[in-house]
Each structure stands twice: as C-alpha cells, then as structure tokens.
Amino acid sequence: MxxxxxxxxxxxxxxxxxxxxxxxxxxxxxxxxxxxxxxxxxxxxxxxxxxxxxxxxxxxxxxxxxxxxxxxxxxxxxxxxxxxxxxxxxxxxxxxxxxxVYHRNRILQTELRIEKLQDSGFRVDYGEVMQAAGGKMPSGVTMLKVLARYPENREALFDYLEGEKSNSPYTNFYFDYFTKGGKGYVHVPLLDxxxxxxxxxxxxxxxxxxxxxxxxxxxxxxxxxxxxxxxxxxxxxxxxxxxxxxxxxxxxxxxxxxxxxxxxxxxxxxxxxxxxxxxxxxxxxxxxxxxxxxxxxxxxx
CATH class of the missing domain: 3.20.20.140 (Metal-dependent hydrolases)
Structure with missing residues (x-):
C-alpha cells in the first residue's frame, strides 16, 4: 500500500x-x-x-x-x-x-472477585458494581470507585486514594488485587x-x-x-x-x-x-x- x-x-x-x-x-x-x-x-x-x-x-x-x-x-x-x-x-x-464466550466468563469472574473482596473485609455489592459499570464489564477502575464510596473501606485503600500508589490508583489497584497472588484474584480462564x-x-x-x-x-x-x-x-x-x-x-x-x-x-x-x-x-x-x-x-x- x-x-x-x-x-x-x-x-x-x-x-x-x-x-x-x-x-x-x-x-x-x-x-x-x-x-x-x-x-x-x-x-x-x-x-x-x-x-x-x-x-x-x-x-x-x-x-x-x-x-x-x-x-x-x-x-x-x-x-x-x-x-x-x-x-x-x-x-x-x-x-x-x-x-x-469472553463476556459470559467475565460475569462469573466479577461475581467471584466480589466474593473475594468481601471475604477480605471490604464492603462491596455485586449489583452496585454492575450498575457503576454502566453496561460494560466492570474493571479495576469500577471496583476501586465503588469500594471508595464506603468510609469503612478507606483505611485499606489509603495507599491508592492518598498514599504512595495514588499517582496511578486504578492501575496499581488492579495489579495488586486482581493479578495472581492478589487478594481478589480468582482463576477464571476467560479465553484459552x-x-x-x-x-x-x-x-x-x-x-x-x-x-x-x-x-x-x-x-x-x-x-x-x-x-x-x-x-x-x-x-x-x-x-x-x-x-x-x-x-x-x-x-x-x-x-x-x-x-x-x-x-x-x-x-x-x-x-x-x-x-x-x-x-x-x-x-x-x-x-x-x-x-x-x-x-x-x-x-x-
């Protein structure tokens, strides 16, 4: 060309x-x-x-x-x-x-991630997360925004909201929580x-x-x-x-x-x-x- x-x-x-x-x-x-x-x-x-x-x-x-x-x-x-x-x-x-296939598996992943966050002591609700996503698949951005709404979550999120990771909060939160080894990690193979x-x-x-x-x-x-x-x-x-x-x-x-x-x-x-x-x-x-x-x-x- x-x-x-x-x-x-x-x-x-x-x-x-x-x-x-x-x-x-x-x-x-x-x-x-x-x-x-x-x-x-x-x-x-x-x-x-x-x-x-x-x-x-x-x-x-x-x-x-x-x-x-x-x-x-x-x-x-x-x-x-x-x-x-x-x-x-x-x-x-x-x-x-x-x-x-990806979108079907992604819904399951979101449900399991929220359960993991709840087990870690966070206040978070699946329905609220999905509503905040506005018809898209929830991301680390969506999760952090919803979590930050509740005062009881803010101490655990301090590094992302005000501390050393607040320069890029959404990216840092995603890598810390949802990649392998993170508190919200779940193994749901979205696509092989x-x-x-x-x-x-x-x-x-x-x-x-x-x-x-x-x-x-x-x-x-x-x-x-x-x-x-x-x-x-x-x-x-x-x-x-x-x-x-x-x-x-x-x-x-x-x-x-x-x-x-x-x-x-x-x-x-x-x-x-x-x-x-x-x-x-x-x-x-x-x-x-x-x-x-x-x-x-x-x-x-």
Missing amino acids: NFNIDMFDLHMHSDHSSDGVLSPDEILTVTRSRGINMFSITDHNSVASADVMKWNEGKYGSQTLYINGVELSLYHGDREVHVCAYGYNASCNTLAGILE FYDTVEKMKDKAVLIIAHPSLYTDRHISELVIDGIDGIEAYSSYHSAENVEYYKQYARDNKLLVTAGSDFHGERIKPGIHLGGHGCTDKGVAEKFLERVTSYEKGYIFI
Missing part, C-alpha cells in the same frame, strides 16, 4: 473499554491534532470502536488510516496474557463468537490462549502486547504458531526491554509493533497518544504491509 506514515500508535483504549476515558471520536480528534495518521483503537475485548470509526470514513479526505483492533484477554495456563488482533473483518463471526490464537491466526495479525508484564513467562513460551509479532515499544518498557524484544523479533522473523496503551489521564497518568518511544517508520511500514493483506480490516478517514 502506498501510504505515507507520519506518526502512528497501535495500542490505545476508548471509553468502550471499561477503563478508558475518551470516546473514539475524541481519540480521532486528538490523534489528528498530534499528527498521528495511522492508529488502532484496541479496546479490551470489544470491537465497538471499529463500528464508530466506520462512520468517519473519508471525513478528512482519506488522510488518516484506521486499522481495526481489539486487545484480547487470554489465559496461558494461570497467567492472563493480552494479545492485540489487528485487521480483522468487522463481520468476522469467529471473533464475535470468541467475544461472546492456544485455542483463541488457533481460531484467529488466519483472520487477523496477532501481536503479544506489552510482554514485559508477564514476568513468569519467557517470550518464547508465548510466540506460538499464529503469533505474528511482539509489541516491543510500549509505555511499560525500558530501553533494555525494547532492545531485547526487537532482537528476539529479528532472530525469529517476527513483526515489531509500538503502542502507548493510552487509557486517559485519569486512568494512566502521563501516558499520552503516540507515547511509545518508536520513531522508526520502518516498524510501521512492515506492520502496514502485513495488516493490509486482510480485506476490509482498515479504513481511510
């Missing part, structure tokens, strides 16, 4: 993610103001943003390239691993079926890693997202048949992380991608659109060559 990429960002979240702030249209406005002319909204287990973006097709004379994206929450054994799928057809029945990759491998470009977060998994355990690349450039990664994953990708003939993992200032302070540290347009060009081989998985805006 003959398309001149100025700036790009392949990992971001809108308010169609349970922990996103900006609407897809607001994200489009910000990306254009920052000179980002290739991007993908990768909402957590939701493809709603692609439907919204479709309404913007051709709005600015086809100067911006939008690529369908979704961040899938998969279980590799007892470890949650995120895989970004790009370039899928909006009418993909396989993906629709995968997301339906191997099964989902097998189903989607010919229907989208599949990228391991922010791999440095999976501290008990070597990248070689995650790069199975069907995985096309690694998000080497990420707001989570140090310079050493970036070089390591770039080299691994080169050695194994994998794509490299770059994403800010933007959620909004309230959720992830200091992480802005385009803030992934990659200035190598070759990264974007190689990704674009691969992703545009999937019919109807992108639009010009």
